[in-house]
Amino acid sequence: MSELVGDTNVAVSWDGSIARLTLTRADKLNPLDWATVRELKAAIAALEARSDVYAVIVTGRGRSFSAGGDLDGYIELYRHPDRFTGFLDDFFRMLCAIEASSKIYIAAINGVCVAGGLELLLACDLVVATASAKIGDGHLNFGQLPGAGGSQRLPRAVGLLRAKHLMLTGDLLTAEQAQAIGLVNEVVPDGELEPAVTALAARLGEKSRAGLRGAKHLANLTLTTDLETGLRQEIDFVHRYATTEPDATEGLVAFKEKRKPVFSS
Structure with a gap:
């Protein structure tokens, strides 16, 4: 320490x-x-x-x-x-x-x-x-x-x-x-x-760091937005995450190949 x-x-x-x-x-x-x-x-x-x-x-x-x-x-x-x-x-x-x-x-x-x-x-x-x-x-x-x-x-x-x-x-x-x-x-x-x-x-620490940040961000939307706004922001955020974050694809490929994911972040 x-x-x-x-x-x-x-x-x-x-x-x-x-x-x-x-x-x-x-x-x-x-x-x-x-x-x-x-x-x-x-x-x-x-x-x-x-x-x-x-x-x-x-x-x-x-x-x-x-x-x-x-x-x-x-x-x-x-x-x-x-x-x-x-x-x-x-x-x-x-x-x-x-x-x-x-x-x-x-x-x-x-x-x-x-x-x-x-x-x-x-x-x-x-x-x-x-x-x-x-x-x-x-x-x-x-x-x-x-x-x-x-x-x-x-x-x-x-x-x-x-x-x-x-x-x-x-x-x-x-x-x-x-x-x-x-x-x-x-x-x-x-x-x-x-x-x-x-x-x-x-x-x-075994999770994707980008995924941890994203999950916290999405959950905290409930503190500051109404339901409809939060749902729309979720769609935008998840779309950006899934199409630009390598860990999203790696997780799916690892599941398909029956192995543990190797996250980049």
Whole structure:
């Protein structure tokens, strides 16, 4: 595992074509304060420039993925509306960069994932959680509201009624409950998160890189378009992919010849 960046709040490393973003303030349950958000934003931009990286694992040290915002930091930001606007804009842009990225982002939920932590989870493409993880919105438990996309992404992920329940009650779900409503893809025993998420990333590496990028792009169209527009954009995108991307033809030829595809990207 090689180190790419080693800032105070976020460690960035990679192993071959798989990168990792790790929130490092375990003593504070990995808060997503302004400094951390800016470090994540910079790290995501740096990784986006690396064509060799196809998957990024996002996790936290200690017993928390992220418990959300920094309390003292928020109190100070609330006193300075212009600075609070800057923070919200950076958080918004950081999460949108994950969604728009050509990489596949995998959230590895190792413990508490609440408020801003949930908003970070929702921007990722796949989610693996330990059995003991606790996941929820939690903002209203302390008179707060989700300001980094949680109120918009959560209903799209789990449906309006379930999203309202999580937002209004502040209830935290077990990993199995979160999986049942579509917030988590896979639940693994405590202590097995690292091998499970690494194996998932490796499975993705067997696919066409162009295909991975295309599948993510098509799925994310549902976040920004109505059904008819999305269907038309799908036709245009798939036509371009099938007629210009060598991997599309290689996959069919490999199937016909009963062999494993050899993708070019």
